[in-house]
Amino acid sequence: MTIALEARNIIKQYAGVLAVDGASFSVREGICFGLLGPNGAGKTTTVEIIEGVTTATSGEVLYYGEIAGAKFRQEAGIQFQNTALQDFITVRETIEMFRNLYDRQADMGQIIEQCSLGDLLDRDNRKLSGGQRQRLLLAVALVNKPRLIFLDEPTTGLDPQARRNFWDLVKSIRAGGATILLTTHYMDEAQVLCDEIAIMDAGKIIAQGSPEKLLREQYDGLIIELPISDLTDDLSGIAHTVLENLGIIEVVTTDVSKTLQQLTPHVSNLNQIKIRQPDLEDLFLDLTGHSLRA
Amino acid sequence: MLKRIFAIFQARNREFLRDRAALSWNLILPIALMFGLSFAFGNDRDAYTVGVLQESKAINTDDHDFLKTRYIHFVAYDDLDLAMRKVSRHQLDLLVEFGDPPRYWVNSESPKGYFAEIVLLQALSGKEALIEKQQITGTAVGYADWLLPGILGMNMMFSCLFGVGYVVVRYRKNGFLKRLRATPLSSFEFIAAQVASRLVLILLITSFIYTGTHVLLGTRMEGSYFTLFLIAVVGAISLISLGLVISARVTSEELAGGLLNIVNWPMMMLSGVWFSLEGAPDAIRTVANIFPLTHVLNSARAVMLDGATLADVAPSLLALTAMSAVFFAIGAKVFRWSQD
Numbered sequence: 001m002t003i004a005l006e007a008r009n010i011i012k013q014y015a016g017v018l019a020v021d022g023a024s025f026s027v028r029e030g031i032c033f034g035l036l037g038p039n040g041a042g043k044t045t046t047v048e049i050i051e052g053v054t055t056a057t058s059g060e061v062l063y064y065g066e067i068a069g070a071k072f073r074q075e076a077g078i079q080f081q082n083t084a085l086q087d088f089i090t091v092r093e094t095i096e097m098f099r100n101l102y103d104r105q106a107d108m109g110q111i112i113e114q115c116s117l118g119d120l121l122d123r124d125n126r127k128l129s130g131g132q133r134q135r136l137l138l139a140v141a142l143v144n145k146p147r148l149i150f151l152d153e154p155t156t157g158l159d160p161q162a163r164r165n166f167w168d169l170v171k172s173i174r175a176g177g178a179t180i181l182l183t184t185h186y187m188d189e190a191q192v193l194c195d196e197i198a199i200m201d202a203g204k205i206i207a208q209g210s211p212e213k214l215l216r217e218q219y220d221g222l223i224i225e226l227p228i229s230d231l232t233d234d235l236s237g238i239a240h241t242v243l244e245n246l247g248i249i250e251v252v253t254t255d256v257s258k259t260l261q262q263l264t265p266h267v268s269n270l271n272q273i274k275i276r277q278p279d280l281e282d283l284f285l286d287l288t289g290h291s292l293r294a
Numbered sequence: 295m296l297k298r299i300f301a302i303f304q305a306r307n308r309e310f311l312r313d314r315a316a317l318s319w320n321l322i323l324p325i326a327l328m329f330g331l332s333f334a335f336g337n338d339r340d341a342y343t344v345g346v347l348q349e350s351k352a353i354n355t356d357d358h359d360f361l362k363t364r365y366i367h368f369v370a371y372d373d374l375d376l377a378m379r380k381v382s383r384h385q386l387d388l389l390v391e392f393g394d395p396p397r398y399w400v401n402s403e404s405p406k407g408y409f410a411e412i413v414l415l416q417a418l419s420g421k422e423a424l425i426e427k428q429q430i431t432g433t434a435v436g437y438a439d440w441l442l443p444g445i446l447g448m449n450m451m452f453s454c455l456f457g458v459g460y461v462v463v464r465y466r467k468n469g470f471l472k473r474l475r476a477t478p479l480s481s482f483e484f485i486a487a488q489v490a491s492r493l494v495l496i497l498l499i500t501s502f503i504y505t506g507t508h509v510l511l512g513t514r515m516e517g518s519y520f521t522l523f524l525i526a527v528v529g530a531i532s533l534i535s536l537g538l539v540i541s542a543r544v545t546s547e548e549l550a551g552g553l554l555n556i557v558n559w560p561m562m563m564l565s566g567v568w569f570s571l572e573g574a575p576d577a578i579r580t581v582a583n584i585f586p587l588t589h590v591l592n593s594a595r596a597v598m599l600d601g602a603t604l605a606d607v608a609p610s611l612l613a614l615t616a617m618s619a620v621f622f623a624i625g626a627k628v629f630r631w632s633q634d
Contacts (some may be wrong), residue, residue: 051476052475052476053472053475053476053631053632054632070478073476073477073478074478076476078473078476080469080472080473080476082469083469083470083472083473084465084468084469084470084473085470086305086306086309086470087309087313088308088309088312088313089305089308089309089312093305093308094305096301097301097302097304097305098301098477100297100298100300100301101298101301101302101474101477101478101479102477102478103478140473
């Protein structure tokens with residue numbers, strides 16, 4: 001399959017801080033690729049280097065096999081996490097202005113309909129709600145019919161309904177054939193939207209693949225979770241992980257019945273026990289030793 | 295390229311024109327200053343100014359008792375035509391030459407010239423028969439005539455420096471520039487759009503203020519409107535370019551404000567906005583020539599008050615063009631999109 005984007009050994013050194021430490025990954029054409037990591041992991045710096053708005057100390061970015069340059073700028077659509085727009089300018093004028101910066105231009109009506117901005121066209125940018133603003137920023141990212149779209153924490157700060165609406169929008173864009181590179185803190189978002197993910201920590205890519213594959217490789221079984229406060233003594237002889245900050249312990253097992261029988265003598269109250277599938281949060285914790293949202 | 299420049303140009307114009315507070319400030323301040331100062335000082339300056347025709351640029355008070363007279367500001371001239379023109383415009387109350395024989399020139403229509411002549415003749419202690427009198431005629435250059443170019447120039451300076459410099463820093467600080475960098479827009483295109491936008495807006499505002507004050511106060515216009523417009527265009531470009539140089543890398547609005555003030559206050563004081571530097575020490579006049587506003591005001595006053603032609607103000611226009619080229623090149627070279 002065609003590789004749309006490839007980052008090769010990206011390094012970014014700030015004074016006294018190695019923000020990105022040799023990050024390499026590739027993104028296949030037509031997929032939604034998620035870059036996950038906590039604050040300070042270096043994912044925004046990595047993405048901004050790929051986008052061309054930050055200069056790398058070393059490394060290179062290839063777009064369809066060539067060093068990302070003028071063609072990349074014409075064909076990439078970018079939604080930053082925080083972008084100020086001009087005051088006193090309407091939604092329609094903002095879209096038109098950005099659209100006129102590109103040789104490739106999407107149809108105005110199509111963008112407006114896709115991002116549900118029809119009722120907001122004459123509204124001043126300053127008077128948009130969080131969800132409306134995110135839809136406008138996405139519209140701005142679509143003005144050039146992009147083949148590759150960067151979405152940096154696109155649903156941060158949105159209410160649950162607005163987040164789900166935004167997910168539907170991203171799915172429709174992907175269905176149109178565009179490649180998407182998404183950075184997010186939300187594991188449910190990554191699991192719903194991403195075909196592949198790369199997990200980043202301390203400037204390095206520590207795992208890459210589809211969420212299902214990575215979870216399958218890391219876990220064989222289910223997770224039993226119970227509050228530390230319900231333990232009557234220590235769990236010697238039972239492999240477990242203590243999560244002090246969450247006040248719980250976790251036990252991974254392939255035989256839930258047998259493990260519950262082992263645990264029962266050590267637990268005062270079984271009502272708080274949870275049995276669940278491992279998720280990306282667990283994966284990140286096990287790979288890095290700390291919580292994804294720490 | 296032009297399409298991208300026009301997109302940014304148009305958006306910036308809309309942003310400025312819809313910001314009613316900023317627009318009002320740009321219009322109301324200069325008009326209020328012009329009318330207020332004309333009303334307050336409309337009867338012209340209090341002190342007498344007398345030109346002394348001599349080769350030396352320094353006035354030696356020992357040369358003649360008249361030069362010791364208090365409340366008269368003596369200015370040396372070595373160009374008789376220039377000095378006579380100033381007498382005819384009432385910019386000099388009297389012109390004297392202590393040669394052989396001594397001569398003086400006075401405007402018979404100037405009230406202050408009448409009194410300055412009495413003081414001169416008194417200082418000569420009855421030797422008036424030995425001094426040769428030359429009559430000059432011509433209507434006065436009022437304070438409003440002299441002040442108008444200064445007010446227009448000052449407004450242009452503030453609008454160009456802060457309207458571009460401050461805005462670019464704000465765009466950089468809030469990430470709007472970073473977003474533009476992720477598009478095919480080049481730094482040259484962005485800067486060209488900013489210059490074009492501010493140029494059009496400041497020319498419209500300046501023309502509006504000039505027309506209003508010219509009509510209402512009947513200010514003097516001896517030269518060509520085209521030449522005056524050309525001075526405004528070239529002067530505004532140089533001031534906008536200077537604002538871009540200052541804002542090319544700065545990421546803090548506070549620092550930008552300080553740097554812009556470092557530039558605009560010396561221009562306010564030394565470029566001739568409020569008072570003429572005629573008679574000031576050479577060093578100060580030389581320093582003043584490094585400021586674009588000095589060239590703008592000198593050439594605008596020459597056109598408006600003395601009827602200077604395009605050829606007369608060409609040196610100033612060339613100086614402004616050279617400054618613009620240097621400022622623009624530096625601005626485009628060192629321009630930074632983001633705070634990193």
